Amino acid sequence: MLLDFLSYLEFEARCAENTLIAYRTDLMQFGAWIGTHDIDALSVTRADVIAYLEELAATGEIAGTTLHRKLSSLRSFYVHQRREGAIEHDPTADVKAPAQTKKLPSVLSRAEVSHLINQIQGQDAIALRDRALLELMYASGLRVSEVAGLEVSDVDFDEAIVRTRGKGSKERIVPVGRAALLAIRIYLRAGRRQLTKDRPQRFLFVNFRGGQLTRQGLYKIVRKYAERAGLGDQMSPHTLRHTFATHLLSGGCDLRSVQEMLGHADVATTQTYTHLTTERLKDVYFTAHPRAVLHELR
Numbered sequence: 359m360l361l362d363f364l365s366y367l368e369f370e371a372r373c374a375e376n377t378l379i380a381y382r383t384d385l386m387q388f389g390a391w392i393g394t395h396d397i398d399a400l401s402v403t404r405a406d407v408i409a410y411l412e413e414l415a416a417t418g419e420i421a422g423t424t425l426h427r428k429l430s431s432l433r434s435f436y437v438h439q440r441r442e443g444a445i446e447h448d449p450t451a452d453v454k455a456p457a458q459t460k461k462l463p464s465v466l467s468r469a470e471v472s473h474l475i476n477q478i479q480g481q482d483a484i485a486l487r488d489r490a491l492l493e494l495m496y497a498s499g500l501r502v503s504e505v506a507g508l509e510v511s512d513v514d515f516d517e518a519i520v521r522t523r524g525k526g527s528k529e530r531i532v533p534v535g536r537a538a539l540l541a542i543r544i545y546l547r548a549g550r551r552q553l554t555k556d557r558p559q560r561f562l563f564v565n566f567r568g569g570q571l572t573r574q575g576l577y578k579i580v581r582k583y584a585e586r587a588g589l590g591d592q593m594s595p596h597t598l599r600h601t602f603a604t605h606l607l608s609g610g611c612d613l614r615s616v617q618e619m620l621g622h623a624d625v626a627t628t629q630t631y632t633h634l635t636t637e638r639l640k641d642v643y644f645t646a647h648p649r650a651v652l653h654e655l656r
Contacts, residue, residue, distance in 0.1 A: 359399060360385055363438055376503060376573075384431035400439065402449045407432060415456040425455040465601040470589060471496055477586040484566065486549030488579055490541040491563055494520075495580075495595065497538035499602030499620055502573050502595045508562040510546070515539055524621035532619050603631045 364382060367373040373381070391410050392399060411429060414420050433450040440448050466474065475496075478489045495505060504522045512521045518539060519531050542562075554568040563571040580595045599620070606616050617628040 359439075359444075360389070360435075363435055366438060367434075380427065381431050381434070384428045385435055388428070388432060400445055402436075404449045404451070404453060407449050407453050411453070412456050422455065429453060429455045464593065464597055465604045466589070466593065466597060468605065470587070471598075471601060474583055474587045474589060474593075477583040481548075483549035483552040486541075486545040487553065487563060488583070490538070490545035490549075491576070491579060492583065492598070493538040493541040494534065495598040496602055497535045498522075498532045499599045500532065501599065501621075502576055505595075506561075506563065506571055506573050506576055509560045510562050511560070513539075513542060513562065515543065522621075528621065530618065530621050600631070603628070607631050 360382075363385075364378060367381060368378055388410060389399065391413075392402060392406065395406075397406055407429075411425060414428065415425060429450065433448075433453075436445065436448045436450050439445045475489065475492050478485050478492070491505070494500070498520055500508075500520070500522055501524065504524055508520065508522065513534075514520070518534055518536075520534050521529060521531055523529050550562075550564060553564050553566060557568055559568060559570075561570040563576070565571050565575055577595055580593070580598070581590065584590045584593045603616050603620055606619075607613070613625060613628055613632065616631065617625050620628060622628045
């Protein structure tokens with residue numbers, strides 16, 4: 359049943375690979391949940407769907423956007439089952455994802471970014487690749503999938519930019535600083551050639567076999583150095599994207615420019631980072647100002 363649905367998404371709906379992975383993950387997770395509750399997939403009720411989503415929300419570990427995506431995956435699955443005549447009623451009809459308190463994304467300080475990158479030691483091919491990778495992620499704010507999909511030709515050293523294809527295959531141009539460009543240049547001259555063994559390869563970042571570095575591989579690399587830096591509990595690859603945006607806004611960059619660099623369709627998404635910089639300013643103020651916490655207000 360699941361395989362049939364995924365085949366429909368791939369060959370008829372023509373969904374992208376990342377979308378297929380998300381559907382598979384969401385539906386397998388739901389399948390495991392109904393399995394523990396002894397519920398057949400075609401006998402699921404509206405109350406079951408609501409109970410499942412509320413359990414996920416209660417953990418406090420899943421973002422509201424992820425809950426909405428999981429509900430969307432279930433809805434697509436059951437709409438398809440109804441269309442195929444496998445069920446009479448869609449158990450996801452009129453179900454809304456539980457309200458979730460929006461969490462501010464975690465970010466690193468400038469010192470923490472330096473500490474993270476300094477965990478990469480040596481001049482071997484893997485170290486050169488990893489240094490270029492982390493420098494670029496912090497310098498550009500690219501999504502994990504965008505970094506994994508970068509080709510060598512996407513980096514323009516003369517113009518100090520990278521070209522990337524974001525959500526909806528929209529191309530955008532993002533400036534890149536000198537530290538990242540230098541790390542990439544060194545990686546291309548030495549490390550990457552060792553990894554590819556001079557075989558043709560258009561992708562910028564490659565694994566130890568010389569093939570394209572996957573999103574999963576990229577995630578493992580970031581987590582490895584985060585653990586070494588003692589930042590394992592508070593960061594993922596996306597943390598570097600959050601940090602990029604927050605540091606730009608803290609440094610005086612305007613919201614519209616940050617929106618364009620991040621590839622956000624809606625400026626409201628980018629405004630999350632203005633709240634974050636405000637919170638940081640308040641923390642600095644109340645820590646540094648001699649009379650900020652002199653006594654309680656009466």
